[in-house]
Amino acid sequence: MSGWPFLGRDDELMAIEAAFADGGTVAAVIGGPAGMGKTRLAKQAVTRLGAAGCRAEWVTGTRSAAYIPFGAVAHLLPERLPVGADRLGLLKAAAENVAGWSGPGRAVIGVDDAHLLDPSSAAVIGHLATRRLAFFVVTSLDGTTLPDAVSTLVRDGEALGLRLTALPSTAVDRLVGHSLDGPLDGASRKRLHRLADGNPLVLREVLHGGLACGALRRHHGVWRLEGGHGAGGRAAELIAGRLRDVDAGTRTVLELVACGEPVELAMLERLAGEAALSSAEERGLIAVEREGARIRVRFAHPLYGEVVRARLPAGRARERWRHLAGAALAGPLRRRDDALRAAVWQLEGGAVTRPDVVGAGALEAVGRSDIALAERLARAARDAAPGDDADRLLAQILVYRGRGGEAADVLPTASATGPARTRTAITEAETLYWGAGDVRAAERALDRVAGEPDEELARGLRSWILLFDRRCPEALEAARRVLATPGADPLAVTWAAAAGTTAAGLLGRGDEAADIHRRGLAVALANRAAVPWGVANVEYGLCLAHLGAGDLGRAQAIADRGYRDTVDADTPLMAAAWAGHRGLVEVARGRPREADASLREAVAALDDTDMFCFVRWCLAGLAGAAALAGDPAAARSWLGRADDRPGAAPRLFDPWAGRWRSWTLAAEGATGEAVAEARRAAALTDGAPAEEALARYEVARLGGAADLDRLGELADGLGTPFAAALSRAAAGLAAGDGAALAGAAEDLASLGQDLLAAEMAAMAGRAYRRGGLRARAEVTTAWAAELRAACPDAHTPLLGDLPVELLTPREREILLLATGHSSRHIAERLGLSVRTVDNALNRAYAKLGLAGRAELRALLPGVRPSSHGGR
Template identity: 45%
Template sequence: MGDPRPQVGDRWPLVGRERQLSAITSTASGGVVLVGAAGVGKTRLAREVVARLKTDGRRTEWVAATRSMAAIPFGAVSHLLPPLNNDSRLSVLHAVAAHFTDSPVIAVDDAHLLDDASAAVVHHLAARQLAYLIVTVRAGEPCPDAVNALWKDGLTSRVGLAELPEDAVDQLLDHAFGSRLAPVSRRRLHRVSAGNPLLLREILLAGLDTGELRHRHGAWHWTGEVRATTRLADVVVGRLGSVADTVYAALEVVAGGEPVPVALLEQLVGGAAVATAERKGLVTTESAGRRLVARLSHPLYGEVIRSTMAASRARSVAGQLADAMTSTPMRRRDDALRVGTLQLQSGRTGDPRILLAAAKQAKDRFDHELAERLARSAHESGAGWAAEQLLAEVQLDRGRYDELTVPGSPGAGADDNDKVRWAITRADAMYWGQGKVAEAEQILDELDGDVADGSLVWILLFDSRCAEALALADKVLRSPSANPQALVWAASAGIPAAGFLGYQDRADEIYRFGTRVAAENELQVPWGPAQMGYGRCLSLLATGCLTEAWELADLEYQAAAAKEAIAPLGGWAGFRGAVAKARGELDVAAASFREVLALLPNYDTFRLAATCLAELAGARALAGDHRQAQRLLDRADSPTRLTSRLFQPWIELDRAWVFAASGEISKAAAHARETAEMARHNGLPTTEAFALYDVARLGEARSVYIRLSELATELTCDLGTTLADAACALVDNDFERLTHAADCFEHQGLWLHAAEAMVTTARLAHDAGAHTRATAATSRANNLMRLLPRARTPMLATTGLPAMLTSREREVALLAAQGQSSRRIAARLNLSVRTVDNYLGRAYAKLGVTSRTELGPLLSPRAPG
């Protein structure tokens, strides 16, 4: 299916101007002068006012002033004038007074470009109240005196139009894309357009033309820099106006390194050029600590100037800036990153120490692509082992295990810190790159230190040895000599380890401690706060505390989107997807997982790509789309994708729901039961509990309720008790107990579980003759299911007519409704064809139908009432 092209036409809908429009159209006489920067929508608003007033039956005229027409007296208004025998200005004004007797509406666009004679006509119309005027003027441009007099003399009102607020820009983006624009791309378009609707439209058109704006994984993404098309460049050059070469050179220097210290800029291009650029409104200055720095006055100026600059000029500017900055003390923390980036852009051999420091800062700021380029450049410039080591660490952060090259030993003279870093990199390469657990453990065991132990906690966690991980984390956290890096690593992995074991209180305790350490040492451990958040969210997911998990994931996701920080954004998008899927918000889940795949196409950090694909498959399966779910699961199963023992049960539970979506309910239940055994063997009691309850959700509660009851006594979180109560209630047909379980599910944010429980409660209460309770349960089930419009699960189908069927009759009927033959159904369910036909015949009789085609509408797994 083709990707629908965004609706980016020549005219946007009018947004963000409702207040001004209402005020203008309610004015009885005179008119209005609209003043604003180029592209803010003055002409669009003027056209809307004209259209509104035209519906009242008034005659309307449009005057468009241009630079070329400005040389011709009366040129802009010539079409308004009656035939004249004398073209003196006084005669023209007398003729205008005699001609305009019906008080028309006259719009004058770009009135700052009017010739003096035309401006006099416009002023005369206002002064004699011969017409209602709508005049647009570009802010900051010189105007004819007659135009300025319109509002200065009180003949018209003056309305200033600022850039559009964010919510109005969102309306324009929604008009163009609907909900199909990736959030980080939306954030970037906000920033680059700065609320200017004309520039926003031109940016989008340029992005479509250059391919930087493209459709991937169900959404539109801006994938690179703004590359200026001829049309976009013309628009920006028009805004810049005519400037001297020296001034444009100043703009190029600012674009090449903004913000640029003003003293440095004046050193490179001269004070006069800087002053002229600032006076023309092309450059702004602001204080940054004790320095005055210069920026271009609009974010798009820099994008377009950089895009249109000749490659040789761009290299020259970068080199000049780098040389100028290296002549300063470079005391600011980001100076190394800025100079290193400029040296990289200059194409010259850079200072290896600066490049290495820059690569480290880029890594700390989560800009892995830049960090990798800087590290490579540092190595090429002679930074040696340190650059190789940093490059390997960056590749590990990106999950680029196939490209990873671990450097050789740092040498006998290396300090202990370098030896530890090297050993941890070797261990990570063994585990994450090759799946060799024992070899990785041996490397870290030989180090025998807190930092090595902190790193080992992560490997133990992902190897599903949560009890060992938690014990080792506790050891590090109690160590008086542990440094912040060791504490952060131990805490961030210990939190989810405790969660998977069901120790939510312990997870909370570690989280509070680790968060404090990370906050106090953010410069030393820049990833600390994010790692704490990831660990906390995973712990909440493991224990079914989805309300808190969603609040955390969504808050951090929005923060990362605002910063356009791609790596953290991808991580939090994955957590949003996992939480939304567990809640039953399947559209949100699918969009989030697709965003991860689009944001991080070449990343497989922590070997989570397969899990992400499987979770997306599970979301589609729960929505009833078994074909797409199977395709996604096949991708997750690719032999080139490694995964961890921690998340393998997640993948297998997703597989169970793909079976269920295809109608193989018995097979799905059996696979969920096998997954529960896998989780038990792997030491994951909360995962086992979820898997066992999935067996119950698939119609076989009797086979799992005893084990769930045992787990309820072992787990210290509420999850085990709630799942066990629900399973026991299903076995006993106890709608009172099931209602209580639904209350607990809803409180924890497990909305889909709660909806399923209330659907079943409604049926059980109805069957027991408790009609009032059944009605109340039906109402509550409907309210829950309105939150989950896409959910399609067997328990949601166990109401009304489908509830008259046994689980096997319903399974056979569902497969038949999909158009499958009796022979194929028999093969899938390991039954005889005669048995299938018997089940089908009984289903027909109970439902009052005679063919497969009549089954589909009756078996739709939706609303109970």
């Protein structure tokens, strides 16, 4: 972090340089809060101007030198001072000395912390500026007073005034990237942004503190910020200084907010009093904000809470939590997060007086994707009030954490009655399937509640289990039954919608997948409070449906949006699942570098919260990414970790894992074994014809003889554009048919299948070249190079080297654009003149023997001519 680059202040730097060049401005005065980078900007400006040939000097105001007349500017005075010179004589001596400096134009002098200058040093600065002997770059801290000699320059309009505000988020991201040797997960990145609030000093201290205390550490190559970050250094000292002299009442307010942030205003007034609350607000330590119908109190900066908590004795902290819990439990718990907050305060205060509230808080913690906290609360509720309900709650949460064996030990064995009967059956089925991998036993547990009033919950879970068991037709039928039940439980509907959408996609029923998704999403949106994971689960289903159906463009858009939204909503586990989905799509698109980062983030976050065995899928995906990147050792290592993963492996993932295993073998040079493994993967796709089509096509991609008849049957049966494109591509590979290969490339490109499209275009170019169609080969190969640019890190046998013999890179670029755009449009897009574009086109046409755009368009099937016309 000591070598951070200069970032985010380019506009301010340019303004200072322009002020210097103007000649009429004598200074640039940079103000702003502590740690905002004022000194760094001033030093950068002085260094830049000095590098241009100007004499550059630096003056620093300090508290110790403030008592020494002329102490800060002693180096600006001549070595031999006039004997008996008074203050005026010393000013003249300084002016004569600076005037005698050599160099073009004015000298430039940086003055750091000008508010700490002694009066005599400030007079020298003002005197030199007034006589225009130097240009000054001055920094001062917000809330301080500049010496009159300097402030006069600003008032008289002779100085440029700049005030630094927060660094842009892009600059913060670059500084984080400069500090950490690897990616940072999205939830931690957002937290760093919130803590630093654009202040580079705070960012530096948070990063340093997090690394020092271990809160910022790497998991599977991904950095994560967990728990407190141990911020210290100058930032903590500045904050501690602000908190040092507060009175006892104000300190009570700060400690209560530190333990319960955010805290309702009315609650704080009851616990600490209005006077203390007003004092804390007037000092700028807390902020009172309206959140809907509530008025809540937070710290004015997140680091205030970190510093207060770090200095709060354990005994007094427990006392504050007990006060908060008592105040919360004294009133109604009506709002969504009331139970969770009251539960946490009881837990931290060491006195669980309302176990029912703690249990309700555990369920709310699940909804907020904090499963570790949910387990703590469930255990505390169970300790305070043992019983079947408490056992059932803990078992359910242990299943969510991927610890089915522990859940089975906790789950009550006595037959439940009433609504608890169905809930017990659901938890038992989840434990049996995701914990032990016994699908038949899980189904028998659900059969026991057939005919119960809320049996649609069991049906909804059944559809989910059937999907993961890769019985897509049965999963879809079970989902339909739930969706057809009037007034079905929202949880059952969201389970069924997620499973039904995915199953329909894998069966090639895109319209039905879209309809199920639409219906499920409407229910999930209307019941966010009751089913907090509903929206995410239904959207995961749509992403997987598009992934299975081969529409990677749509799958990517859904995954990117889901990841962004859940990071913004502070739901890290949901965001991690989206990172995994995004990574799986990126592997399919042939983007191994991006896939590696996304999948590592998912594995790091979900490693100990893996109910659906999703981590195994992500580990296998990392193997696929490594194989595509040409790193067989890493691919084999990731496969080994996937195979060693404890717990059952849902059959749904088998075809994907099999295909990535085949590519690992191919990367190792074992082509025959790779083809055999791809055939085995195709045999694992019963119940998922879309996956079978892709697995059978992989045989052809790896150099084997694909079953063209079966691919044709699958294409006809599925009726999806992807299945048709795969069948066409495999037939084109077998026949060496350039036109079929190019047509398949067009179809695949339209689906976002970047890698497969690039492969087909490359093979089409080779087929045309073998057939002596030189112009068609050249244009198609250029197109293949453009497609390959979307997946530059992928290496496959079909891509190989792309020979381009005739055209220059610029000619290829312009030629491809010319299939759909006018010369003027191309010129504007590339920043060229129209004449340059036309000249390049004429040269390309001559090399290829083409008469113009009409013949060019005929070489690339599917390209639409531009409405603007052109040569």
